[in-house]
Amino acid sequence: MSEETFEKLQKISSFKVVEANTPMAKAGEVANKIYLLVSGLMRVYLSSESGKEYNKNFFMPLSFVGSFTSIIKKQPSKLTYETLTDCKLYEIDFNEIVSLCQQDIEISNLYNKILEKIFMSYEERQLELISMDAKQRYLQLKKRLPNIDFMIPQYQIASYLSITPVQLSRIRKTLNINP
Structure with a gap:
């Protein structure tokens, strides 16, 4: 990644230190942020009507975390994303990433690589569950x-x-x- 591209990404992200058990994206809300988890552990879960929680995934450092379905469809999320431990992360407005992707091929290529990694993670998780x-x-x-x-x-x-x-x-x- 070029220094120029890195600087563009840095301008649209903000570094945050977040305490454990903090919801970053809540079920029922339309998400617009994604996060690059630098340290700590996060989870995504579904909450039933009775209040029972079903953990869908855990996220470790250097994971991109966010309610991508909610962001892309611009519909309320069915899932809650929450810090499990104290976390350090970068918060990025999704619309700004999309805008940069249209202007900068290097950022667009990076975005595609991130989506590929997310897809492979979900496929691996599905294979674990069935096999x-x-x-x-x-x-x-x-x-x-x-x-x-x-x-x-x-x-x-x-x-x-x-x-x-x-x-x-x-x-x-x-x-x-x-x-």
């Missing part, structure tokens, strides 16, 4: 986030794995893992 059992999904998560057991509550990990906290506890017991 792995709960123990394999847990081990895969531990490979990506070795300290996950010490970072967030067990019920959130279980929700991400599509199992109950009791099932997660049993899996941990068979693996001799005690957070």
Whole structure:
């Protein structure tokens, strides 16, 4: 990336330090921001009418996070994006990125690469859900986030794995893992 392109991106982003458990994009609202997560851990979840939360994904540093469906369709998001730990991130107005993409091929190419990475992540997650059992999904998560057991509550990990906290506890017991 050229210095000129980097400066253009820097002008449309703002660095933020955000406390744990802060919603960055809420269900029911039309999103217009995306975030580059620099440090910390975030999640995206669906909340049922009864208030039960279903974790869809966890985001680690150097992930682009945002309610892309809401942004693109200009419709309220069905999901909430929230910090799980204290986070450092860059906030970017999506419309400004789109405008820059129309003016600068380098930024447009970068945007395309980001979308490709997001697509591949979602495909990988779908493959995990349909081809792995709960123990394999847990081990895969531990490979990506070795300290996950010490970072967030067990019920959130279980929700991400599509199992109950009791099932997660049993899996941990068979693996001799005690957070």
